[in-house]
Amino acid sequence: MHTETSAEPLIAGYDGVVCDLDGVVYRGADAVPGAPDALRDMVTRGIKVVYATNNASRVPSEVAAQVASLGAPATASDVVSSAQAGAARLAHELEAGAAVLALGGEGVVEALRDAGLTPVSLDETDGRLGHDVVAAVLQGFGKELRVRDFETAARLLTTGLPWVATNDDATLPLPWGQSPGNGAYIDLLAAALRRRPDVVGKPHPPLYDLALDRLGSRADRTLAVGDRIATDIVGAEASGLDSAWVLTGVDRPSDLVVSGSSPTYVVSSLAQLLQPYAAPVPEGGAWRCGAAQVTRTDGTLRVERGSAAPIEVVRAGLAALLTLRDDGVPREQLRREAGALDRLLDDPAAPTR
Ligand SMILES: [Mg+2]
Incomplete structure (x- = not known):
């Protein structure tokens, strides 16, 4: 975790941003409040932004149109899927124009075509x-x-053909709950x-490699931003990128302390990337961040909050808690203790103790 406090905006240390979408830029059909403005401000500062998505079913122009409709800067070439x-x-492994079975939706078909390969649809392969x-x-x-499409794929793959999957998210969140994912x-x-x-999608490095290619920025000058620890933060760590964990999505502090990850920055919104970052520093036996101690x-966190913002x-x-985790304190105990931080985020007026 980052421990230096600077007077410069956090984002001044970077030339490029690999930005997650769901839980960061939008939630369902609506923009995350403030996110489009923050992204526009970053682009105005000359920072390049690409949106990295594990969603293989939608084509980039469709994703970009949704992001742009919310007021954030986005064209199809700003989306890496x-x-x-x-x-x-x-395309790297096969000859140009090679036929590839597209076991997925339109996003998979278009990506193969754009990469100079020949997508073969399932209807064409049935039994032939x-x-x-x-x-x-x-597979996406x-x-x-x-x-019968999976049967066709199995018949082809049983011969040992190369098999690449876009992402391995076990579940697909839908408004009513969790559905099976890729x-x-x-x-x-x-x-x-x-x-x-x-598998090439988050948390695996190939999607980040493609994003860096698209940005044209160096890894040490590129920030990966996301809300999910197991995909966005683990993926940034596996790819050697600094990460900003944004608390506008699903994961909470109690999820972080049971993971193996340590995001470089913890922010409550994208707008905080445009502000100086108050980093936590050890002080005596305590940790201080801004006005918070x-x-x-x-086995209990004791908070002196003063005028501090909840994020501090x-x-x-x-x-x-992450220091204790790294010292081997049982993670379930840390999860219980981090519950106080979860509650503070959900209700900033609640007493912290
Ligand atoms: Mg997300």
Whole structure:
């Protein structure tokens, strides 16, 4: 975790941003409050932004249109998708124009075509095309996929064809709850094939490599921003990028302390990237961040909040708990203690103790 406080805006240390979408720029159909303005301000400062998405079913122009409709700067070339990362991987391995089975939706088909490969749709392969024609399989989420499409893929993959998957998210969040995601459909095939695909989406580095290519920025001058620890923060760490964990999405402080991750920055919104970052610093037996001071005694966080913003309390509290985590304190205990930080974020007026 970052421990230096600077008078410069946090973002001044970077030339490029790899920005997650759901939970950072929008939630469902609505913009995260303040996010479009913050992204516009960054671009005005000359910082390049690409949006990195594991969603392989939508084409980049569709994603960009949604982001732009919310008021944030976005064109199709500002979107890097896991389908594009998968197609880039196969284009590197196969001859130009090679036929690739598109086991997915339109996002997979378009990415293959744009990478100079020939997408083969499932209807064309039914019982006809074999591995003498099809050179590889690219698997991504597709709402129209049928059982017999997985059967076709299994028939081709059983011969040992290259198999790349866009992402391995086990679940797909929908308004009513969790539905099976691409990872679940990978498991379906893997159970029959007794092998697994190369996965290119977050938290795996190929999507970040593609984003860096697109940005043209150096890794040490690029910030990865996201709300999910297991994909966005783990992926940034695996790719050697600094990370900003944004608390506008699903994961809470109690999720971070049971993970193995330590994001470089913890921010409550994208707007904070444009402000100086108050970093937590150890002081005596306590952690201080801005006006907040947190000590831990008898397995409880004790907060002196003063005039501090909730995010400063959260940074100081997380610094204390992550130090304990790294010293081997049981994670379930840390999760319980971090509950106080979760509650502070959900209700800033609640007493902290
Ligand atoms: Mg997200």
